[in-house]
Amino acid sequence: MKIEKLKKDLATKTAELNTKKAEIRSFTESEDKTIDEVKAGMTEIKEKEDEIKEIRSNIEVLEQASALKVEEKRDDSDLVAPELEENSADNEEDDPEKLKTETKSEAEKDKKTVKDEEKRDAGGLQDMKLKVGGEIADKKVTAFADYLKTGEVRDVTGIALKDGKVIIPETILTPEKEVHQFPRLGSLVRTESVTTTTGKLPIFNNSTDLLTAHTEYGQTTKNATPVITPILWDLKTYTGGYVFSQELISDSSYDWQAELQSRLIELRDNTDDSLIITALTDGIKKTTSTYLLGDLKKVLNVTLKPQDSAAASIVMSQSAYNLFDMATDAMGRPLLQPNVTAATGYTLLGKTVVIVDDKLFPSASAGDVNIVVAPLKKAVINFKLTEITGQFQDTYDIWYKQLGIFLRQNVVQASKDLIVNLTGKLKAVTVVQSTAV
Structure with missing residues (x-):
């Protein structure tokens, strides 16, 4: 019988599914098995579960059809019985007493049928x-x-959702990740690889010395000794890590290891941003501005020398960016111009604009206007010895794993005189003066 065969197939498939689940659980504890093999096993388990679901559905359909067939047979027998009785009555001799009894019985039966119909209709x-x-x-x-x-x-x-919540299936969609909202500063400054914990980078300063006039056979005047400014570094160690249990790995189909590895990179970038903005503001005298555009032009045209001005970038808080984004020049053109070639997407006065969170600046609050102007690769240097990310395992007396990162670096303020910090309060600052042409 087909239904019996389906039940045997169901038992076989269920046993295979249980065996496969045990096998995949063993994969998660084996160092020889890869994540791809575990994923393939989980896919096979899903396929077997779908097969079992299909077999159960077919069994249910066949059982319903079988029950319907029994009902039809019962109905057919009820219809055939009166006809058989009628035929047998034609072949038998008429018995008045029997006929009278049968007539009375049929009348009572018909009366009962009518009453049942009336009750249903009413x-x-x-x-x-x-x-x-x-x-x-x-x-x-x-x-x-x-x-x-x-x-x-x-x-x-009756039975409500809360009563059946234990067996209601749950679907978890593919996790989505938030994108970091601001440009990273690590790629905008200079990075130098070093091999020792401490050291120096000599910088030869420009000279204003001149040649002197020379007479035949006369003595040559010696020029001043070049001035060398050493940039010193002293590496510091930064570490971080995430610990996750063997139970989390075994009971979850998500690749936690890959997720936490990306989180380590996020920790490193956050640390670089903090160290770099500190180097751009530490010891720098803040200049309070009430006319941002005019003060920016003065910094680029006068404070910085032409080569340094040409290489300068403008790092501004989000609130400062908002002021410039709403401002226009005398011709009605926006001051901030989109630039697809710039990593940060905007330019102002021909310089790359880098937008950072208001609170990234030290001791700043939301709504504060802060702007740093500097040739970033000359003003800040990140001396880096090593960066190690890896997996560390315990001795399996506790059963956990740890992903960690190890940094040896020193972010140094290399040229303090090349950094200008403009600041102000949001309601007290204007971008374009009303008299500006």
């Missing part, structure tokens, strides 16, 4: 009794009868 279901757990459920039968007549459900309570 909503007689509300008079029926449904016995559940030894108690009469008149209210439920009445409510069902009302639903048949009106199509509405009134005052019905």
